[in-house]
Amino acid sequence: MELKFYNSLTRQTEPFHSLKPDTVGMYTCGPTVYNFAHIGNFRAYIFEDFLRRTLEFAGYKVKQVMNLTDVDDKTIRGSQAAGVPLQDYTKPYIEAFFADLKALNIEPAEVYPAATQHIPEMKHLIEALFEKGIAYKSDDGSVYFSVERFPAYGRLAHLDRSALRSGVRISNDEYEKESFGDFALWKGWDEKDGDVVWDAPWGRGRPGWHLECSAMSMKYLGESFDLHTGGIDNLFPHHENEIAQAEAVTGKPFVHTWMHCAHLQVNGQKMSKSLGNFFTLRDLLGKGYTGREIRYVLLSGHYRQPLNFTFDALTAARSALARIDGCTDALRLRAKETGADDGVRVPSTLEAFGAALADDLNASEAFAALYAFVRSANAALTAGLSPAGAREALEVFAKMDRVLGFIDFGRSAEAEIPAEVQALADARAKARAEKNWAESDRLRDELARMGWQVRDSREGQTLRPVAQ
DSSP: OOEEEEEETTTTEEEEOOSSSTTTEEEEEEBTOOOOOOOOHHHHHHHHHHHHHHHHHOOOOOEEEEEEBBBBBBHHHHHHHSSOOOHHHHHHHHHHHHHHHHHHTTOSSSBBOBBGOOHHHHHHHHHHHHHHHHHHEEEOOEEOGGGGGGTTTTTOOOOGGGGOOOOOOOOOTTTTESSOOOOEEEEOOOOTTOOOOBBTTTEEEEEOOHHHHHHHHHHHHOEEEEEEEGGGGGGGIIIIHHHHHHHHHHHSSSSEEEEHHHHHHETTEEEEEEGGGGBBHHHHHHHOHHHHHHHHHHHSOOTSEEEEOHHHHHHHHHHHHHHHHHHHHHHHHHSSSSSOOOOOOOOOOHHHHHHHHBBBBHHHHHHHHHHHHHHHHHHHHTTTHHHHHHHHHHHHHHHHHHHHHHHSSTTTTTTTOOHHHHHHHHHHHHHHHHHHHHHHHHHHHHHHHTTTEEEEEEEEEHHHEEOO
């Protein structure tokens, strides 16, 4: 299975080959933990999870690193406004972030480095840049990266360097820089930062945002690694600056393949609190939608195309998932039956599914392969599919779900049924046997209020907890 991804660095789709056989080093830009992450953030995290799962589907072992930005202007100002230490301020948002990842069935990364825990690595990188003659200190104690002294700057964005004003000292964002395009590696201490400060050979202060990712990614993945991902808004200047910092020190290619996710829109507009279309995951869960349904919607479009998020899409996802559930439930019932194996199998669409994944994560074609298999499985069940055939069909669904992560997520085939729930279900079965449809419907609604879904088939009635 040869994977092909669009590489933002070369601006073309190209075959993917890892630097080490069967192993992929992958860095993903994580959250700035000053508030709850919103669904635009999770569009990117779902894309990265889809990528990770695809790599694993193709046989790679993945080492993923996702940073936690717990020191920057936003976290510092937030902690000061709340009147609590920085670590106490960011802790609940970090915990909420991990809870949100779990709610969306996003596989955990191997490492979640926090910026405040990697200051020594950042200072070491700055020292190396001073030794190369690329870093310089300004009058206020800040340290800057000089783009004029690093001719390779601009590999991702192809920055028009003629727009940079060199040779003069200008004031920008309260800091003096030699050139307009220079960026901060270290911000000299300011009274507005309070006690958020670290000592360094060039003066007290704190690291710049761009520096954090370069230092942490190289610590855990090496000076050169396979994949770096993020939202398209990270491409410039953040990722551009990461490349400059790393390659100016090592002289080696920093990252082989860069992949960027397009923006999320809500009801056709940019997400904004002023427009009333700004949602965190908690907002959507509070409206009665499930993490499973949200994952389905965020995964449904191609990662390089803007995705329009609507409540109609969530409603459609609920219906689509119910259709998949009906098929897999029926297959599980058939798989438990006894009977001879007639050799009939549901035609697998795994090859088409894998080809879609290999084609730069073509989600729409992967979904098409999934639903083609659902249709074939339903037709085979109607025609009398054998238990052995049902079991093999379930194996195909399991392989697809290893990538999609929403087929069985939030559902439990062997959930323990409380006695009071089972009593209501037995009463409903009796009402149906007596053709007392009104009572049967009443009991079905009562079970739904208790969080249990009833499904009827020729084999009888089954109970499942409502997916969360």
